[in-house]
Amino acid sequence: MKLSSRIDVMKPSAIREAGKLIAAKENCISFAAGLPSPDFIPVDIVKEVTNKILSENGIQALQYGPTKGHEPLLRKIQERMAGKDMKCGIENLQITTGSQQAISFSAMLFIDKGDTLITENPSYLGALASFAPFECNVKGVDADEHGMKMDELEALLESDPKAKMIYVVPNFSNPTGKTWSLERRKKLYELASKYDLPIIEDDPYGEIRFEGEVVPSIKSFDVEERVVYLGSFSKIFCAGLRVGWIMANPDLINKYEMIKQGADLQSNQLAQMQVEEYLNQYDLDEQVKFIIESYKAKRDLMCNLIDEHFPESIKRTHPEGGMFVWLELPEGADATALLPKALEKNVGFVPGGPFFPGTGNDNTIRLNFSTMAPDKIEEGIIKLGELFRDEF
Numbered sequence: 001m002k003l004s005s006r007i008d009v010m011k012p013s014a015i016r017e018a019g020k021l022i023a024a025k026e027n028c029i030s031f032a033a034g035l036p037s038p039d040f041i042p043v044d045i046v047k048e049v050t051n052k053i054l055s056e057n058g059i060q061a062l063q064y065g066p067t068k069g070h071e072p073l074l075r076k077i078q079e080r081m082a083g084k085d086m087k088c089g090i091e092n093l094q095i096t097t098g099s100q101q102a103i104s105f106s107a108m109l110f111i112d113k114g115d116t117l118i119t120e121n122p123s124y125l126g127a128l129a130s131f132a133p134f135e136c137n138v139k140g141v142d143a144d145e146h147g148m149k150m151d152e153l154e155a156l157l158e159s160d161p162k163a164k165m166i167y168v169v170p171n172f173s174n175p176t177g178k179t180w181s182l183e184r185r186k187k188l189y190e191l192a193s194k195y196d197l198p199i200i201e202d203d204p205y206g207e208i209r210f211e212g213e214v215v216p217s218i219k220s221f222d223v224e225e226r227v228v229y230l231g232s233f234s235k236i237f238c239a240g241l242r243v244g245w246i247m248a249n250p251d252l253i254n255k256y257e258m259i260k261q262g263a264d265l266q267s268n269q270l271a272q273m274q275v276e277e278y279l280n281q282y283d284l285d286e287q288v289k290f291i292i293e294s295y296k297a298k299r300d301l302m303c304n305l306i307d308e309h310f311p312e313s314i315k316r317t318h319p320e321g322g323m324f325v326w327l328e329l330p331e332g333a334d335a336t337a338l339l340p341k342a343l344e345k346n347v348g349f350v351p352g353g354p355f356f357p358g359t360g361n362d363n364t365i366r367l368n369f370s371t372m373a374p375d376k377i378e379e380g381i382i383k384l385g386e387l388f389r390d391e392f
């Protein structure tokens with residue numbers, strides 16, 4: 001049987017591959033997956049709202065619904081967006097099955113085979129995976145502590161007429177935890193405008209800020225309507241419900257709706273109603289405050305332990321929010337080769353190389369701090385410190 005050419009360029013996720021190795025070890029301390037903390041998955045509340053939905057609106061919850069999304073949920077999202085300086089109407093919104101689906105739909109909307117798609121270097125692995133079937137050239141632009149380097153972006157845009165779309169995660173990025181300055185966001189917008197490109201602003205972590213000033217989203221100054229903003233309830237409510245949204249100009253939203261129709265008709269109706277009912281009855285902002293408090297304590301714990309136990313030759317980022325710390329090991333180190341040695345000590349992580357669209361950067365590691373309990377973070381980082389002190 002002959003398979004499509006696109007399947008040849010697809011690779012299994014490095015996180016899921018590392019996850020398989022980690023799952024094979026009993027009671028392994030894992031800093032690999034990017035899972036929200038189990039402490040904030042409100043099972044009893046979801047049970048209660050589900051009972052209410054099924055008793056009062058069971059048929060609607062279990063029947064087909066509109067492709068665009070459940071209207072009362074769209075209105076709730078509209079309210080939340082207005083509270084974050086992104087006023088919109090529901091004609092600007094489309095519900096998606098997590099923001100992951102919105103990333104893939106964005107490539108479907110803007111990218112043809114052979115086009116250039118620009119990301120940060122490194123970028124979200126799930127986005128890189130979702131771009132692969134479109135048979136485009138994904139080009140990474142390096143970033144420093146203020147965001148993507150704009151001189152490098154400009155040189156790329158100048159030299160590559162096939163550039164069609166820019167995908168960025170400006171708040172507490174996955175994998176580095178870095179946040180873009182306002183100046184970089186504005187410069188990105190200026191360049192996107194000059195070369196007439198869409199910006200896909202993926203913001204699943206934006207609300208989880210521990211410290212520092214909120215930086216305005218790119219969408220908030222999008223006078224030309226070239227920004228497609230992606231939001232998600234995964235990191236602040238329940239990832240398993242798979243509810244996210246796109247905010248963009250109505251013409252683009254109509255196209256996204258058409259794509260969604262062909263892909264899966266609609267997102268899960270019950271899940272949309274569960275989110276909506278939760279938002280009716282509970283204060284999501286309160287829940288976000290608890291998440292921030294817990295993740296900040298875990299970030300502090302992990303970073304302090306890294307500083308205490310890792311050799312000085314290992315550099316780390318200092319995330320002001322989100323769920324990840326990024327490590328740079330000495331030049332020439334190979335994180336993939338170190339993983340089995342870490343697993344012997346019952347600790348897992350994801351090597352950073354696969355987060356780069358190109359090759360190389362094998363001396364990098366992503367550590368997640370949201371999932372593990374504090375005592376496990378302590379035990380795991382001390383053990384990694386033992387390994388790294390032997391190696392470097």
Ligand SMILES: Cc1ncc(COP(=O)(O)O)c(C=O)c1O
Nearest residue numbers: 098099100124169174232234244
């Ligand atoms: C940057 C980024 N975008 C999108 C996603 C996908 O999130 P969702 O659960 O909303 O599909 C993730 C998940 O980890 C992510 O880190």
